[in-house]
Amino acid sequence: MQSELTDRVEREFLPFVIKPGRYVGNEFNSIHKDHGGLVRVALAFPDLYDIGMSHVGIHILYHRINSLDYAVAERVFAPSNDAEARLRSTEIPLFSLESRVSLKEFDLLGFTIAYELCSSNVLNMLDLSGIPLRAKDRTEDDPVVIFGGPCVFNPEPLADFADAVFIGDGEEAVIEIVDVIRDRKKAKRKTLISRLSKIDGMYIPSYYKPGFVKGKFTGIKKSNDAAPDVITSRKLDKLKNEHYPTKPIVPFVEIAHDRLPVEIMRGCGHGCRFCQAGIIYRPKRERKAQDIIKQVTESLAATGFSDLTLLSLSSSDYSEIESLVSTLSTRLQEQHVTLSLPSLRANGFTEDLAKKLGTTRRTGLTLAPEAGTDRLREVINKSIPEEEFLATIKVAFENGWNVLKLYFMVGLPTETNEDLDGICALLKKIARFTQVRPGKRTINVTTSPFCPKPHTPWQWESQVGHDDIVEKQKYVSRHSPRTVNVKFRNADVTLLESALGRGDRRVGDVIEHAFKNGARLDAWSEHLKYDVWIAAFEACGLDIADFHKEIPFDAPLPWDHISKGLKKDYFQREAMRSKGLLDQDKLSAKETSEPAPEKAEKKAAPMEYGRQSKRVKTATSMQVPNSKVRVKWGKTSDVRFLSHLDNTRVFERALRREKIPVSYSQGYHPHQRLAFGPPLTLGYWSEAEYLDIQLDAPYSTGMFDRLNEALPEGFSISQTKPIFGKTKSLSAMINLACYEVLLPLELSAAEEKRDAILAMESFLVNRKTKTDIIEVDIRPGIIELDLTESDGGTILNLMTGLGTICFARPSEVIQHGFELTAEQVLALTLHRKDLLIQREEKRLTPFEVL
Numbered sequence: 001m002q003s004e005l006t007d008r009v010e011r012e013f014l015p016f017v018i019k020p021g022r023y024v025g026n027e028f029n030s031i032h033k034d035h036g037g038l039v040r041v042a043l044a045f046p047d048l049y050d051i052g053m054s055h056v057g058i059h060i061l062y063h064r065i066n067s068l069d070y071a072v073a074e075r076v077f078a079p080s081n082d083a084e085a086r087l088r089s090t091e092i093p094l095f096s097l098e099s100r101v102s103l104k105e106f107d108l109l110g111f112t113i114a115y116e117l118c119s120s121n122v123l124n125m126l127d128l129s130g131i132p133l134r135a136k137d138r139t140e141d142d143p144v145v146i147f148g149g150p151c152v153f154n155p156e157p158l159a160d161f162a163d164a165v166f167i168g169d170g171e172e173a174v175i176e177i178v179d180v181i182r183d184r185k186k187a188k189r190k191t192l193i194s195r196l197s198k199i200d201g202m203y204i205p206s207y208y209k210p211g212f213v214k215g216k217f218t219g220i221k222k223s224n225d226a227a228p229d230v231i232t233s234r235k236l237d238k239l240k241n242e243h244y245p246t247k248p249i250v251p252f253v254e255i256a257h258d259r260l261p262v263e264i265m266r267g268c269g270h271g272c273r274f275c276q277a278g279i280i281y282r283p284k285r286e287r288k289a290q291d292i293i294k295q296v297t298e299s300l301a302a303t304g305f306s307d308l309t310l311l312s313l314s315s316s317d318y319s320e321i322e323s324l325v326s327t328l329s330t331r332l333q334e335q336h337v338t339l340s341l342p343s344l345r346a347n348g349f350t351e352d353l354a355k356k357l358g359t360t361r362r363t364g365l366t367l368a369p370e371a372g373t374d375r376l377r378e379v380i381n382k383s384i385p386e387e388e389f390l391a392t393i394k395v396a397f398e399n400g401w402n403v404l405k406l407y408f409m410v411g412l413p414t415e416t417n418e419d420l421d422g423i424c425a426l427l428k429k430i431a432r433f434t435q436v437r438p439g440k441r442t443i444n445v446t447t448s449p450f451c452p453k454p455h456t457p458w459q460w461e462s463q464v465g466h467d468d469i470v471e472k473q474k475y476v477s478r479h480s481p482r483t484v485n486v487k488f489r490n491a492d493v494t495l496l497e498s499a500l501g502r503g504d505r506r507v508g509d510v511i512e513h514a515f516k517n518g519a520r521l522d523a524w525s526e527h528l529k530y531d532v533w534i535a536a537f538e539a540c541g542l543d544i545a546d547f548h549k550e551i552p553f554d555a556p557l558p559w560d561h562i563s564k565g566l567k568k569d570y571f572q573r574e575a576m577r578s579k580g581l582l583d584q585d586k587l588s589a590k591e592t593s594e595p596a597p598e599k600a601e602k603k604a605a606p607m608e609y610g611r612q613s614k615r616v617k618t619a620t621s622m623q624v625p626n627s628k629v630r631v632k633w634g635k636t637s638d639v640r641f642l643s644h645l646d647n648t649r650v651f652e653r654a655l656r657r658e659k660i661p662v663s664y665s666q667g668y669h670p671h672q673r674l675a676f677g678p679p680l681t682l683g684y685w686s687e688a689e690y691l692d693i694q695l696d697a698p699y700s701t702g703m704f705d706r707l708n709e710a711l712p713e714g715f716s717i718s719q720t721k722p723i724f725g726k727t728k729s730l731s732a733m734i735n736l737a738c739y740e741v742l743l744p745l746e747l748s749a750a751e752e753k754r755d756a757i758l759a760m761e762s763f764l765v766n767r768k769t770k771t772d773i774i775e776v777d778i779r780p781g782i783i784e785l786d787l788t789e790s791d792g793g794t795i796l797n798l799m800t801g802l803g804t805i806c807f808a809r810p811s812e813v814i815q816h817g818f819e820l821t822a823e824q825v826l827a828l829t830l831h832r833k834d835l836l837i838q839r840e841e842k843r844l845t846p847f848e849v850l
Contacts, residue, residue: 003101005092011359011636012090015683015826017083017630021253021640022049025097028712029074029302031066032098033384039071039182042106042143044098046113046121047523055247056311057112057149057170063245064174071178074098074106078121079128080538081520081527087128092107094128103129105550106143108181110174111118113149116492116500119158119511119655120519126161133512135163135206138188144181144196150808151204153233154559155278156220157507163193167562168201168234169266171243176429191622201234208561210505215541217504219556225728231279239266239287246368250305250653252639252646252712259307260299261339264292264324268313270345273381273578274368274412275451276315279564289320293327300337304653307338307363309601315341316348324357329359334810335656336664338363342580346384346392354399361669364444365396371412373424379414379578390429397433400668403442404430410472411450411464413580420472423447424479447476448489451498454559455566457574463498463548466491473476492530496522499537499547504558507547509540580639627663627695628723630706630730630846634687635680639714646680651691661697677730677835677846678737678802683812688738690730690846692723721847732848735803736783736836738812741828743794743818747787750794754785759815765812781808782817799834805838 014020022210027030043061045052053057058075065073074096079087093102099539103109109131116219123133126145132138133143147158155165162608166173180195187195197204207224210217224230244263250256267284269278296308308328325339332339338361346367367389371377374385393404407424427445434441449469452461464472469491480486500507514529514536521527537544551557553572560568636645642650652672655662664670673694680686695703699722708717727733743750757763763779782802788795796818800808815825836843 001799002142003099005095005100005102008090008092008093009100011827013083013086013092014638014641016086016823018080019253020682021643021646022077023083023097024082024252024329024638024641025075025100025640026713027252028250029247030098030754033066033072033101035072035101037070039068039108039178039180039184040101040106041071041073041110041181042076042103043073044076044103044109044111044125045124046078046111046118046125047115047140048080048521049253050255051523052077053251053255055112055114056261056263057114059245059248060171060243061112061174062249064171064243065178066087066177067242068175070182074101076103076125078118078521084124084128084520092738093130094125104142106129107184108146108177109143109179110146110148113147113151113158115499115523116151116157117523118151119500120515120522122161122395123160123512124137124513124520124549127515127794134160136160137537138163138189142189144184144189144192146177146196150277150280151501153276153564154501155203155205155562156210156505156558157503157511159208159505160508162205163189164196164200165203165205166201166234167203167231169236170234171236171240173199173201173234194226201231202232210558212506215285217556217558220558220561230561230563232565234567235283235374235565236266236285239263239285240338241287241291241295242832244295247302248294248299250303252642252650254645254649257309259309259338260296260303260305261311262292262296262299262308263287263311264315265312267346270314270317271381271574273379273408273457273574274370274450274453276456279455280564281313282564282566284317286318286320289324289327292324296328297331300335301657304656306336306652306656307340308332309340309342312343313347314343314348316344316353321348322350322353325353325356329356332360336361336670342366346389349392349395351395351399352399354395356405358399362401364405365401366405366407367392368407369426370407371415371419372410372424372426373419375423376412376415376419380412381578382576386426386429387427393430393433395434397441402437402440403444405444405446406430408445408447408476409445409450410476411469413436413450413458413461417475420475421479423476424842427480427484427486431483434483436594443484445484445486446472446489447486449491449494451501453501454557455562456562457571459502459557459571460551460553460575462550463495465545465548466495469494490525490528493523493525493528493549494546496528496530497532499544502547502551502558505540506540510536510542513539609762624695624697625723626698626722628694629695629699629704630721630723630850631691631693631717632719632847633689633715633717634683634685635689636687637713637714639712640683640685643666643682644676647680648676650712652717653710654707658703658706658710660693660703660707661695663694663696675729675731677734680832681809681830683826684739684830684832687718688832688834690734690835692730719847720849725848731803733803733837733849734835734846735801735805736799736843737802737832738797738799738834738836740788740795740797740831740833741810741814742792743796743814743828744792744820744824745794745818747789747794748822750787750796753818754787754796757782757785757813759763763817765816767809767812778806778808778812781806782813785813802835 045058062073065071067691076096097103126133131142144163146164147162152165176199196202207227208220209223210220265286267281269284340363369389370382452458473488477486514533517532519532663673675692677690704717704720760779761779764775764777766773767776784799811825
């Protein structure tokens with residue numbers, strides 16, 4: 001289904017934004033349904049596509065809703081600043097990717113709020129959709145707006161903007177929510193919200209009223225007698241296979257985590273006192289290894305990803321991790337797929353696990369010591385001795401890992417200068433490992449300020465101030481070894497995160513004020529306007545510093561009415577233990593509804609003897625006759641807005657999906673042996689792109705018939721031909737390009753300008769490069785300019801130079817030669833008709849030279 005907005009999006013929006021691939025939609029495995037008679041759900045992620053498409057929760061909800069025959073789920077992400085400006089200037093509402101329908105036309109708009117600094121994006125997306133920001137102002141014509149995700153465990157800062165807030169695991173609740181919304185056309189909005197309130201884990205902000213006395217928060221009281229006193233988060237007893245998609249969407253553009261993510265376990269039993277995720281995702285639940293293997297096998301076949309990540313808060317705590325990795329590694333090595341475990345505890349990365357992971361291409365290894373001394377790690381309840389970190393790093397480097405990433409925090413409760421010295425001392429010891437292979441081993445360190453979070457034992461702690469954070473960061477930087485790359489998280493980001501995370505309902509006014517004064521994409525340091533936020537707090541009669549102060553144990557908290565099943569006494573006792581005010585005895589069963597945090601046991605690495613197995617080199621595909629092929633392909637429609645690198649990924653993944661026997665390069669980072677012709681400019685159509693592929697088996701036309709079927713809509717293969725013997729690369733040979741475009745000019749006017757161009761001895765234009773603007777004479781690169789009268793203007797067929805012939809961009813010729821504005825040129829649809837090779841007096845196609 002395509003909406004009436006589709007044409008406007010293609011003509012007025014996509015050509016004018018910096019990265020249009022974010023907004024194209026129609027990715028491989030995306031789901032398209034006719035909206036007629038269905039419950040229409042827009043799944044909104046208030047950050048850029050690059051971040052949102054890396055979030056596993058969005059894929060799960062998308063899969064769960066679209067599995068229903070009476071509902072449809074579509075996606076929408078926060079626009080970049082340039083895209084927002086274009087939407088506003090053209091008055092195009094924010095639209096879903098699949099059908100390009102305005103969000104206002106959906107029945108349900110569900111936001112996954114994964115980070116506090118995405119708050120202004122939520123309001124921006126509502127505003128761009130024409131939906132009132134505040135729930136009280138919405139009418140029967142507006143969708144029901146529900147918030148979910150980890151940040152809503154303190155729902156108060158965004159409460160006034162939500163009709164309902166769902167807290168907890170959503171895999172099963174989302175079906176119950178859709179079932180309620182199914183009656184939207186029959187029931188009033190007020191009735192629907194009342195029905196939503198009956199769903200376990202659902203919080204209705206309008207049913208509760210915060211209290212304040214002399215500017216101090218005094219607690220939350222019910223304004224609706226039917227509302228529960230406490231909302232307990234929803235918890236799945238079991239992670240079920242049907243919750244997970246086996247055909248996840250394959251993004252066109254590169255995203256933050258551009259790989260196949262497969263959840264193996266949810267929850268963590270270690271109980272680090274600063275960690276909110278460890279609390280809100282409790283209890284620890286594991287999936288069966290055979291279920292994980294089945295999902296991996298089916299999903300890789302359906303997507304073509306070359307990287308696999310096994311997801312959990314602490315992957316090495318998964319009870320079958322070594323056998324799972326061993327089984328998967330054997331299969332993945334044959335498919336040239338990399339396996340990574342992004343979250344590991346140091347005492348869980350054994351020699352045996354390292355060897356099993358090492359059978360596939362190694363990515364970087366990430367560890368989080370968090371603190372620099374054993375004492376402070378005891379305080380945060382991450383009791384891993386320094387020698388275990390060093391032993392783990394030694395194991396990693398000796399087993400072929402060359403990139404190590406470490407995370408530390410500064411400003412932790414009870415921290416002293418000795419703890420900062422401990423970070424530097426530990427880094428110096430780790431840096432010695434790089435001396436074994438100078439220049440080959442890289443150590444990257446990120447140091448972040450501690451930020452107190454709701455529902456943790458340290459939720460009452462004060463937030464270290466800006467100057468102290470900066471001073472601590474400078475101290476660590478000065479005393480760290482030069483061979484270690486140390487980065488620091490922006491102090492302003494943490495201060496804002498802390499205030500938004502522990503804020504009460506008054507902070508909603510601050511968020512709205514900041515949004516209306518330009519706050520956008522605050523999670524991105526280059527976009528954060530901290531001064532706008534400070535001004536917003538002041539305008540609302542608040543001081544951001546008040547939200548950084550230590551909170552007394554007996555003071556009411558804005559999230560007291562939200563429960564994870566742990567009593568407040570538990571958090572208080574853990575906080576006191578961290579400061580040595582209580583004995584380190586175990587909690588009684590009465591203090592918490594869940595088991596006490598698990599203490600990790602050190603796993604003994606098995607003894608192994610003999611030399612490390614050598615990498616087996618496969619025979620190169622050049623030894624296979626008739627194994628190299630030239631492919632002619634094209635792209636049309638919206639995929640013209642994908643970049644050259646995006647096109648490359650599309651072909652690589654399609655080749656994987658169809659199991660085409662592509663040859664791979666040798667070494668530790670093997671890649672498919674593909675060689676593309678000259679890149680096609682973003683936004684151009686083409687029917688004459690070329691690609692050389694080296695196979696590991698004899699070429700057959702059947703392979704490429706299958707490949708054609710596997711390509712996403714808009715891509716097509718028109719011809720293939722085997723290559724015999726050696727030949728120059730396509731980019732080295734091709735030196736002419738032919739284009740066609742409809743100019744908005746009368747024939748006579750176009751002819752006059754054409755003749756003037758051809759009469760020029762030189763044609764100087766300013767060309768913007770990545771680093772500079774240079775003056776270029778493009779006249780030698782203008783080979784032919786032919787004009788034909790047509791309805792609506794004049795068709796220009798132009799031939800320009802590439803490579804060994806002077807390079808002239810068609811857009812330069814049209815803008816400066818035919819005197820169109822830059823915006824007019826962007827609105828044109830240029831069509832590359834052919835690529836040619838000029839040899840003396842002959843012009844040959846890349847097939848004719850074979």
